[in-house]
Amino acid sequence: RRVRIDVVTIFPGYLAPLREALLGRAIEAGLVELGVHDLRDWTHDVHQAVDDSPYGGGPGMVMRPQVWGEALDAVLAAGPARLVVPTPAGRPFTQATAQAWAGEERLVFACGRYEGIDQRVVDSYAARMPVDEVSIGDYVLVGGEVAVMVMVEAVVRLLPGVLGNPVSAQEDSFSDGLLEGPAYTRPVSWRGLDVPEVLRSGNHAAIARWRRDRALERTAARRPDLLDALPEDALDRADRAF
Numbered sequence: 001r002r003v004r005i006d007v008v009t010i011f012p013g014y015l016a017p018l019r020e021a022l023l024g025r026a027i028e029a030g031l032v033e034l035g036v037h038d039l040r041d042w043t044h045d046v047h048q049a050v051d052d053s054p055y056g057g058g059p060g061m062v063m064r065p066q067v068w069g070e071a072l073d074a075v076l077a078a079g080p081a082r083l084v085v086p087t088p089a090g091r092p093f094t095q096a097t098a099q100a101w102a103g104e105e106r107l108v109f110a111c112g113r114y115e116g117i118d119q120r121v122v123d124s125y126a127a128r129m130p131v132d133e134v135s136i137g138d139y140v141l142v143g144g145e146v147a148v149m150v151m152v153e154a155v156v157r158l159l160p161g162v163l164g165n166p167v168s169a170q171e172d173s174f175s176d177g178l179l180e181g182p183a184y185t186r187p188v189s190w191r192g193l194d195v196p197e198v199l200r201s202g203n204h205a206a207i208a209r210w211r212r213d214r215a216l217e218r219t220a221a222r223r224p225d226l227l228d229a230l231p232e233d234a235l236d237r238a239d240r241a242f
């Protein structure tokens, strides 16, 4: 199975890192096909203007609908896709979103800059295909490009054959609703700090219990909201005792 990912942006060079490392290897292996498109290719005026002042006044500029319409019509002509519009005003992008999108055949990302894209672009495409306006967190970026890099990396690593070891994706932070606990490697003693004894005990049940306790402890300290959101049956009796 091959996943096709297209990105439309006014800074195509900004997406170059997507062809490095893990993602680059996934592309070379034919698991992912990546197209990065310059929005200005679909402008017609000498200035290649992509933005204009907002109706109703206010600061900043809004990206013009005509150029986005031509760009997305051209990119979507290749076949059906899910359209993703990164925006701080979107629904939260989570591991569950990444898992859902990893099952799609085709994702098209439309990167806005300035104060965003004319809303009619989203409204018009939403009438004929799945469209998601998503945010990667509660802070404001200059544009959607870095958010797209984050989301593409989160999705591509879930594709079969991309990670060397497929169990590592299942054991991630969030896959059981908890943060992962600490990890250690050699040497046993470093700068006066020792690897916890239990991890060297060879007692697999004790190791699993210890890891679960550290995950619960860390989640309670750093992300109590995740503990509150766990389903009723997610914690067993030993967890509750902890």
Ligand code: 6GU
Residues within 6 Å of the ligand: 085, 086, 087, 088, 090, 134, 135, 136, 137, 138, 139, 140, 141, 142, 143, 144, 147
């Ligand atoms: Cl997806 N885009 C922008 N511009 N800022 C963000 C974001 C997205 N998510 C959080 N902040």
